[in-house]
Amino acid sequence: MKRYSLCLLIALTILSAPLCAQALEIKLGVVTKPGSAQNIVAEKFRELVEARSEGRITVKIYHSKSIGNETEILQQIQMGTIQMGIVTVGPFDTFDPIVRVINYPFLFRDNDQADEILDGPLGAEILKSLESSGFKGLCFSENGFRNLTNNKRPVRSPDDVNGLKIRVMSSALHKTIWQSLGANPTPMPWPIYTELEQGVIDGQENPLWVLEVYKFYEIQRYMTLTRHVYSAHIDVAALNWWQSLGAADRTLIRETICEAARYQRGDNRAKNAARLDLLKAKGMQVEEQPDKAAFRRQVAGLQESEMYKDPRVQDLLARILDATR
Ligand code: EAX
Numbered sequence: 191m192k193r194y195s196l197c198l199l200i201a202l203t204i205l206s207a208p209l210c211a212q213a214l215e216i217k218l219g220v221v222t223k224p225g226s227a228q229n230i231v232a233e234k235f236r237e238l239v240e241a242r243s244e245g246r247i248t249v250k251i252y253h254s255k256s257i258g259n260e261t262e263i264l265q266q267i268q269m270g271t272i273q274m275g276i277v278t279v280g281p282f283d284t285f286d287p288i289v290r291v292i293n294y295p296f297l298f299r300d301n302d303q304a305d306e307i308l309d310g311p312l313g314a315e316i317l318k319s320l321e322s323s324g325f326k327g328l329c330f331s332e333n334g335f336r337n338l339t340n341n342k343r344p345v346r347s348p349d350d351v352n353g354l355k356i357r358v359m360s361s362a363l364h365k366t367i368w369q370s371l372g373a374n375p376t377p378m379p380w381p382i383y384t385e386l387e388q389g390v391i392d393g394q395e396n397p398l399w400v401l402e403v404y405k406f407y408e409i410q411r412y413m414t415l416t417r418h419v420y421s422a423h424i425d426v427a428a429l430n431w432w433q434s435l436g437a438a439d440r441t442l443i444r445e446t447i448c449e450a451a452r453y454q455r456g457d458n459r460a461k462n463a464a465r466l467d468l469l470k471a472k473g474m475q476v477e478e479q480p481d482k483a484a485f486r487r488q489v490a491g492l493q494e495s496e497m498y499k500d501p502r503v504q505d506l507l508a509r510i511l512d513a514t515r
Contacts, residue, residue, distance in 0.1 A: 217272040219263035223254045228276040231331040234450035259379035280359030288319040326432040331451035333421035339410040340393025347481040357391040398465040407472035414477040
């Protein structure tokens with residue numbers, strides 16, 4: 191018998207619950223379906239934290255929009271109706287614009303640089319900042335670098351983007367980025383298969399795993415490896431709930447979710463080459479060498495724009511840009 195079950199049995203027998211640490215059920219929300227990046231973090235976290243607590247802590251994962259889109263998941267965490275979530279940085283920016291620094295276009299050169307910044311003191315500052323909106327930011331997992339797909343034409347330079355109806359995440363920054371690139375961006379919460387299929391939108395942008403897991407190769411013909419934004423998830427908890435936990439539980443939960451995040455980032459990256467092959471085999475036409483310099487020029491004014499005008503956000507962005515150059 192596991193130690194926790196034994197403990198529970200003794201406690202029940204002699205009606206002396208304080209003998210044991212309290213059972214804890216964590217409700218955790220992700221918008222995507224099983225097999226998706228967010229779910230891989232969530233499932234690894236559940237497996238490890240349940241084993242390490244010997245069943246005292248249990249995790250119930252709500253996925254596939256069963257408790258709403260990513261904005262609604264964050265609202266529920268703020269209200270305390272669920273305790274944790276794995277949420278993409280895009281929709282987070284209406285809760286705290288500080289997260290926009292991560293989605294600054296063409297910020298990170300590669301995965302290593304993203305890890306170096308987000309796992310370091312600058313990333314810690316971002317997580318800390320979220321406390322002012324009721325979140326405890328624990329660590330970063332990832333969607334990965336985002337790429338443009340569409341159904342109209344091959345895209346090599348921003349000229350080809352002109353007028354394309356692109357679905358973007360519910361984020362003012364993402365809308366601004368695609369306006370700067372000449373597209374006609376429409377913010378829409380996840381999922382978007384039907385809208386793509388019916389031609390309500392011409393295209394979208396997401397990392398490679400999304401095209402595989404959501405079978406976008408069935409309904410999108412052209413892909414361009416723009417890698418325009420590194421799309422992190424924030425692995426987040428409700429601040430009030432977090433503060434109600436004992437120190438040992440906080441340490442266990444934080445260490446475990448961060449381990450799950452590192453596991454997921456490695457898993458995601460290891461699969462990307464095979465995904466690209468798959469998407470080509472399924473008939474997608476892939477532009478692997480877009481004119482990155484031209485894309486960068488189009489978004490060069492963003493740092494000075496409305497999006498980053500909050501002095502706190504501007505200051506952090508400047509320091510991150512310094513650290514990445
Ligand atoms: O994680 O909304 C989005 O485009 C996200 O990247 C999506 O939920 C996949």
